[in-house]
Amino acid sequence: MQNHDHYLLLTPGPLTTTASVRESMLKDWCTWDDDYKSLVQSIRSDLLSLAGVSEEDYTSVLMQGSGTFSVESVISTAVPDDGKLCVLVNGAYGKRIAEIAERLKLNVRTIEYGETERPDLEKVENALEQDEAITHVAVVHCETTTGLLNPIHDIADIVKRYNKTFIVDAMSSFGGIQMSITGMDADYVISSANKCIQGVPGFGFVIAKRQAIQQCEGQARSLSLDLFDQWQTMEGQEGKWRYTSPTHTVRAFKQALEELKLEGGILARQNRYEQNQRTLVDGMRALGFTPLLPDEWQSPIITPFYYPEHEAFQFERFYEELKSRGFVIYPGKVTDLKTFRIGNIGDIHPSDIEALLEATRESLYWLEPVTK
Template identity: 45%
Template sequence: MTEGPIPLTPILLTPGPLTTAPEVRGAMMRDWGSRDPAFIALTTELRERLLDVAKAGAGYAAVPLQGSGTFIVEAAIATLLTPADRLLVLCNGAYGERMVTIARRMGRAVEALRWPEDRPVEAAQVAEVLRDVPDITHVALVHCETTTGILNPVEDVAAICAAAGRPLILDAMSSFGALPLDLSRTPVCAVLASSNKCLEGVPGIGFAVAERAALERVAGNSPSVSLDLHAQWQGFEGDGQWRFTPPVQVVAALVEALRRLEAEGGPEARQRRYAGNLATLLAAMRRMGFELYLDEAVQAPIIATFRQPPGFDFRRFYDALAERGFLIYPGKLTGAETFRIGVIGALVPRDFTRLLAAIEEVVAVRA
């Protein structure tokens, strides 16, 4: 068998998986024994660093779980809500709707409060519903809806939920590690995220940063064995070990990614880099005639959604960029023809300068 040349690694302009640093990929080159003290210490470091990113104090615990971000969302809903509880999901995109689907599948009562995909959640409307519907026990919100890249008002919603005595479950999948989140000041019951987005690790781990008091109340509550967040937490608290075989190389990569986040200056510095990427992208895309789907005031520096111009052939556009080493994302909206370009990952504005030169070339050929 003749081996061909190894293809160049593409630049991923997606909301995850995303482009990772060589050091993060290199961390996966070692094998680990999952019950070995060295790996247990690595897991301990992982959990401590996740708490630090969230600015969480002693009242919180970090609970990683094998799988994608959806796994940790399902684990949290199944564990933190009892069959007698009722969840209110604040929806303005596909990932809020997915939480509704998960709650129903797990046998939990759920209601949805919806906004159009180009409008952020309105805290005042949430307050009205919580006042008028007393049997709602929990609220769930997506921080940054990567359906469009819209940013939702976490602090305002969290304050309203706390005043109403309803725990808030926050899907911070595409914001954790870059957008501001301070659990010492923002009352959130559980923050859910994954390894392969703003933390710039590789796919394979979801995690919850959850209130210990909330976890203590839900022993035996989950209908699942592998997705039992309480049992997973108790396993870590007992001997520092994962209950079931962990993705050891993914853990090592995530710890290295968290070390790099600290060295960069933490989430604040990472947000500035991503904002620079977004500014470079938006300025050039406007010059080329592409219209941003969202009002820029609610656009998070995570992923940008652009309207497709008349006669636009997304498949040809995608393929032409892929040939040049750039992978973008199709649209995920129900009511508009769009495509998306992510600005997160181990990328800097000069990477976007190269991307935009490629887009300009592709557009010129199409014209």
């Protein structure tokens, strides 16, 4: 059995990055320097281009920390004291948004579904019709608990018909799945450096409608996560962050954005992720594994599989066997079902998935029946 110093991360982020992205971090940067601030401004502009929105209508803000920090910055800043947030929940990350709101002592209502269920749009419509206090609606696009892709455009149609502020957690989908931010008339779209754009961890970002963020002055419940103040500083001081920024991560992100362009943009990347996912599911089925979700609900981001029906199966041993062969997968996150997850994003290609399938077959040697 071969030991690997380097392995492929088959997770929803952090994920496997290119050597060129990692190498871009070998230079140190000064946060006050004009060259660095110019780099930040170019990233902010690149994000708007990638989102397909105009600088006249939308802006972008970078925020230190993991993606959850950016989610909390939006919830903390965008919802006023007299507002009410409605959160659609069908997984751990929808629950996290609701928990953030509760910790901030906001007025919050949840519409909850099973973790393997898509949102019932009628429930959304009824909630907005009956509860006029709701001012903001938040939903996770790709719920990485299960890999389920929520119908955000259909949800947006309802939210905007009732003239509510729409917040989209696109953490695991922006840059890797096509979406129309203008078509949804989304007010806030949130993602992270270390997801589909294939950068490294260290900051998240928010694409915000200018009209929405301009109304948020003084509303934040946190100093460091004040999205309005962060935006004002970046706008007024040409790319400056209020507090120390993750300079190496920012440089890596710029390189990752350039590599996304070279690949052919979001559609080309989505096609690669989808090919990875089809190869994975077909191969795992051939090995006797069953996917958690119906194919038509499954995103190309991450795929959960049920444990095999073998009483001797232990995920921890399976994980270590795969890791020793150069692959790291993810444990399951569904509350009541025994599953594990395999991601398809990052610098991962169909040939890598084929190698993973062979490693999976090899890693199950200890489950084969003993012949006498």
